[in-house]
Amino acid sequence: MKNSKTVIYPQQCPIPIPDNYPAKLVNNVNDLHQAVFTGLFQNHFLAIINRLHSLTKVSQKTLWGNAVNTAYGIFEELDGYANQ
Template sequence: MFTGLFRHNVSILIERVHTLTNVSEKTLWGNAAYTCSATYDLLRECSDSEAVQVDYQTLLQQPHSPVMPARNPLYNLMRRETLNEPGLPHEIEVRSTCCLYAFIPPYITKCSNCPLLKPNERIAMLKAELAEVT
């Protein structure tokens, strides 16, 4: 299933969006990697299945994945960052590429997992987000 999805759909979509917009393919694949990662976070909440972890590793943590047409373009686009801050998660996942959301008017705020944020900015943003929820 993943082979068809990525080889015959996602890779073609990313290539076409890149051609039409000139947004780098790495940025577009970074957005796909984030979406996959967020989906697997939700799956982990519902299941302790080893298959969920194996799929995650196959899609995001292997430089050569059997579901990709060539080198895995999702590889190394998400990284774990340790936060040593009380009240916040011990680790969060951070993008390797900016999604460009903050550069599309009228938005001016970077995402909390943006690689352009400094660690102290990320912590302040996460604390503000947590305060809004509680």
């Protein structure tokens, strides 16, 4: 079975997780947040920012600033829905 990039916080998972499921299991919310942010920023935004920089020559600092500001707004909005 191919390795999954899924991260599960078992305490909040409403269904049983099979023993052989290839997801990464985390034991606290901080580890969950770290895994999600690492996956998002290192595995997605990094490639996009590098490509945009190579095509446009806009500074990476500016591109990262825009990415972080946009992501922060999205996470704030999602947090509002999660707390309803």
